[in-house]
Amino acid sequence: MFMRFLVVAAIFALAACSDENSSKGGSGEKTIVIKFPHVTAPATPKGQGADLLKKLVDERLGGRVRIDVFPAGQLMSDDDSLEALAFGEVQMIAISLSKFDRLTKQFQVFDLPFLFDDIEAVERFQNGPSGQKLLTTLEDKGFTGLGFWHNGMKQFGGPHPFHKPSDAARLKFRIQESDVLQAQIMALGASPQKMSFGEVYQALQTGAIDAQENTWSNIYSQKFFEVQDGLTESNHGYLGYFLAINTGFWNELPADIRVELSGIIKEVTDAVNLNASKINDEARQTLVTTEGKVITVLTPEEIAAWRQTMRPVWDQFEDEIGVEMIATAVAANVAHAE
Secondary structure: OOOHHHHHHHHHHHHHHHHOOOOOOOOEEEEEEEEOOOOOOOOOHHHHHHHHHHHHHHHHHHEEEEEEEEEEOOOOOHHHHHHHHHHOOOOOOEHHHHHHHHHHHHHHHHHOOOOOOHHHHHHHHHHHHHHHHHHHOOHHHOOEEEEEEEEEEEEEOOOOOOOOOHHHOOOOOEEOHHHHHHHHHHOOOOOOEOOOOOHHHHHHHHHHEEEEOOHHHOOOOOOHHOOOOOEEEEEEEEEEEEEEEHHHHHHHHOOOHHHHHHHOOOOOOOHHHHHHHHHHHHHHHHHHHHOOEEEEEOOOOHHHHHHHHHHHHHHEEEEHOOOOHHHHHHHHHOOOOO
16 A cells, blocks of 8 residues: 555646646647656667657647656556546556456467467458457556567477476476466476566576576566576467556547547557567567577467466467457458458
């Protein structure tokens, strides 16, 4: 409770500072300030997306709208920002889809292991009717979805390479706050440990956890490779973000500003998703060529064994997610998907 008080106090102090520093537009109107906290480094897909959004808003709506970006957990954690957006204490967030399972079980579709073959399949699903419907599913809770931002496909990091599922047994895995991810790790005979992103490096360093799953860009930017000997390219899951704005704040914006912001956000979302694969590829290459890391690439036969071990997780959550939703996601793995 005390920590919650400190977070809220800090937010209002920043808000007061923002109001004092707001410039006047040509008509004398006060600048609309959008506070946008996130927990990743500026060089990651989300970090670059947030900075590009700020830049384009400054160029096209300067004097009327300003976005204040707080990267790398400077302002608050993902969990705190989820609550802060609902209360209108910050205006925009882009946090992992896994974090939203407390608000809607449908978002759990993105956490199902080996559901999507690649990032292109994820994009087909998100751009189709089912994915676009998910953008509006939380409006009654104060979250208006503006888009899906990719980070990339997830890989495993541990004390040794993982060739077969039994290689992960009995290890302590850091996971995000997700019941599906918890079930995924338990299916391996391992121990899931829910933990915030900012705590992972130290937990690996001290041995509080043995392993984690993440994208190449996060593994590199957070230096997880320094405290892990085994990196395995599994592409077993998807890590993406729900870009959302407080519904009340969004609906109260002047109509012309809302239209302009919508266009900018669409442009930035396209750029983020196009750039995410490039950033992850570059991070992977740097891990090998500069850091001297050996990456274990699973063979098709090994992937089949992993998929068979984790496939029961789909059945476990199909009633919550919806059989039709899962089927639509599976169909996105082929070119003629929705």
